[in-house]
Amino acid sequence: MKSDRHILVIGGGAIGLLTARELASAGAQVTVLERGQPGRESSWAGGGIVSPLFPWRYLDSITALASWSQARYPEVCAQLARDTGIDPEFTVNGMLMVAEDEVDTALNWAARHQRRLETVDATTFRELEPAAAHPPGTGLWMPEIGQLRNPRLLAALLADVQARGVTLRSETPVSGLRMRNGVCRGVTTPQGHVEADQVIVCAGAWSGELLSDLPTPPAVRPVRGQMLLFQTPPGTISRIVLEDQRYIIPRRDGHVLFGSSMEEVGFDKSTTEAMREELLALVHARFPVMREAPLVKHWAGLRPGSPAGVPYIAAHPEIPGLYVNAGQFRNGIVIGLASARLAADLVLERPPILNPTPYGWNAPRG
Ligand SMILES: Cc1cc2nc3c(=O)[nH]c(=O)nc-3n(C[C@H](O)[C@H](O)[C@H](O)COP(=O)(O)OP(=O)(O)OC[C@H]3O[C@@H](n4cnc5c(N)ncnc54)[C@H](O)[C@@H]3O)c2cc1C
Known part of the structure; x- marks a missing residue:
């Protein structure tokens, strides 16, 4: 069911597209704002191993996200291949x-x-x-x-989110947040303001810089x-x-x-x-x-990069309407599905798939 809620996703990498996919599947109106072309940065460059490297070296908070995603990747890649005709070639x-x-x-x-x-x-x-x-x-x-081919995953996700009604605006760099009465109500771009009910920053390595005016920006x-x-x-x-x-x-x-x-x-x-x-x-x-x-x-x-590789998947503690899903470090593909689902749960105020505390805005990491 379509909702009146308009959600802006900042960044069209794997994390932004997966998050947009979750939100659109729940009926939200979603717009992705991407500085360049979607899926051309870290998500394109990665190796696509669907596991942390030497997985025992990570905190349980990473294992939890990885395990949730690993259980679902075969099905998600099969769905993407079927619905978009682009096969991410998930291979065990x-x-x-x-x-x-x-x-x-x-x-x-x-x-x-x-x-x-x-x-x-x-x-x-x-x-x-x-x-x-x-x-x-x-x-x-x-x-x-398993492993998958990143450029194919990204191309399939792009086709999939558009089929789900997500609006994608390329060449649209976000330069700042729009605040009204202490609430985040959109963003500023060179092409003008974009209004929204909620904003979720999925700008990968640039997320810390984009939010650097806040008292506690994510350490990405x-x-x-x-x-x-x-x-x-x-x-x-x-x-x-x-x-x-x-x-x-x-x-x-x-x-x-x-x-x-x-x-x-x-x-x-x-x-x-x-x-x-x-x-x-x-x-x-x-x-x-x-x-x-x-x-x-x-x-x-x-x-x-983020401290101990623990991503920020959180609502801002003091600014209603502002969320982040960034800092997946070396594991953005393997933990991407769970990160996106958890972020959507927070934005849509649904029961979360996992305890969100370790990924909080100001949670201790490492
Ligand atoms: C060499 C390498 C190997 C890797 N191998 C693996 C692996 O095997 N398995 C694994 O799970 N992970 C791997 N990773 C990590 C994984 O690729 C990343 O964690 C993941 O891609 C991060 O996704 P993202 O969407 O957050 O970032 P990105 O893909 O970088 O996307 C962020 C997007 O935000 C956009 N953006 C930035 N600022 C703005 C702005 N102001 N306005 C609008 N848009 C903006 C950017 O243009 C970009 O498109 C690897 C990474 C690298 C570099």
């Missing part, structure tokens, strides 16, 4: 990890959260990923982990990640493999991603020769077969 090919010092911690975490996580010896590691040059004595294996900052893309014959690499914060991701069609860097360089989104060489040396050492693979692309994206 499992995640192998090298973290020999953390085996006990990982197993305890998996038992506590009822996740499938197994130890594998070097022979099994090699069977699972024959291209890995140096299988560890004991590896960790999560066979149920850009963290650059550089990524390499190769072309290989399909099947050259079989699994997602993680080691020392670097990972390889094989796509169905033989494209292979290797990344990514973690750089605190402000809003500088350029790629560097030095990081290209570093990533190339690592991928060649760990997967010698990749020496034959042509490098087809090198890019960088700005993750929305």
